[in-house]
Amino acid sequence: MPVTAPRVIFLGGLGRSGTTLLERLLGALPAVAPLGEVVHLWARGVLADEPCGCGEAFGGCPFWREVGERAFGGWPAPLARRMLGLRHRVDRTRRIPFVGHPSLEEYVAGYRRVYTAAAEIAGARVVVDSSKHASLAFCLLSGGVDVHVVHVVRDPRAVAHAWRKTVERPEDGRPMTRWGPLRTCLHWTAQNLALDAYTGPVTRVRYEDLLADPRATLSRLAASLGLEASLGFLSGSTAWLGPAHTVSGNRLRFAVGPVELSRDDAWHDALPRAQQTLVAGLTWPLMVRYGYRGAAA
Numbered sequence: 001m002p003v004t005a006p007r008v009i010f011l012g013g014l015g016r017s018g019t020t021l022l023e024r025l026l027g028a029l030p031a032v033a034p035l036g037e038v039v040h041l042w043a044r045g046v047l048a049d050e051p052c053g054c055g056e057a058f059g060g061c062p063f064w065r066e067v068g069e070r071a072f073g074g075w076p077a078p079l080a081r082r083m084l085g086l087r088h089r090v091d092r093t094r095r096i097p098f099v100g101h102p103s104l105e106e107y108v109a110g111y112r113r114v115y116t117a118a119a120e121i122a123g124a125r126v127v128v129d130s131s132k133h134a135s136l137a138f139c140l141l142s143g144g145v146d147v148h149v150v151h152v153v154r155d156p157r158a159v160a161h162a163w164r165k166t167v168e169r170p171e172d173g174r175p176m177t178r179w180g181p182l183r184t185c186l187h188w189t190a191q192n193l194a195l196d197a198y199t200g201p202v203t204r205v206r207y208e209d210l211l212a213d214p215r216a217t218l219s220r221l222a223a224s225l226g227l228e229a230s231l232g233f234l235s236g237s238t239a240w241l242g243p244a245h246t247v248s249g250n251r252l253r254f255a256v257g258p259v260e261l262s263r264d265d266a267w268h269d270a271l272p273r274a275q276q277t278l279v280a281g282l283t284w285p286l287m288v289r290y291g292y293r294g295a296a297a
């Protein structure tokens with residue numbers, strides 16, 4: 001039986017571009033339920049029992065327990081393994097031009113059930129999925145989900161710096177994946193080109209604009225998404241955040257209370273000049289397209 005899915009706001013872009021921050025801010029708007037990176041729900045939530053954004057283990061979080069009950073009668077491990085197998089076959093960046101895979105319907109149905117149950121339990125009209133990967137957005141769109149992509153871009157030199165740094169996973173303290181600038185450029189270009197080719201509704205947001213004027217940027221974004229722009233949680237450059245039941249994402253997903261919204265421009269000094277030049281040289285057509293020019297961007 002097909003179920004009616006809520007509207008999905010899908011945050012797309014390369015990691016370390018500010019998607020977790022934007023999800024927390026959108027999640028503070030009325031009737032919006034932020035779910036985190038749902039693409040990682042199956043491995044990191046169901047199978048590894050990593051913490052929800054509320055601090056409870058996934059299996060101990062009342063919200064996700066109820067979502068699982070309503071969507072699937074629980075969270076059986078074989079379901080998670082099945083979804084991971086389907087993801088491997090269906091949901092790959094290189095498969096985007098061939099998204100009509102025979103297993104697409106089953107794969108998308110898993111997400112639709114999660115979104116629908118989560119919206120009902122949260123009392124929300126809209127859910128936010130910050131999975132980031134363009135390929136999942138294409139799968140959802142092709143599978144008939146009402147999905148509006150918010151394409152988050154950030155200066156590739158800042159992104160390259162962020163991927164060079166040693167960062168611990170908040171879930172288990174292990175170091176997160178690190179990439180050199182060349183690899184970051186390839187992924188930054190691939191994800192952004194794919195999101196530029198997205199054929200459903202899409203709104204682009206630059207990380208730098210969000211941090212320069214959170215109120216104006218969120219107002220504009222809310223208008224384009226058809227959301228009520230109640231921004232009482234913003235006071236100057238401070239956002240007051242409540243707990244959110246999000247699976248996966250950076251450590252900001254656990255933040256509760258006042259969060260300072262300040263733009264991280266450490267790359268100006270910390271990314272060696274030669275690497276800044278390399279990154280700008282490799283990504284300049286898209287940098288120009290997104291309005292990044294010169295070292296002061």
Ligand SMILES: [Zn+2]
Binds near residue numbers: 054056062246
């Ligand atoms: Zn939770």
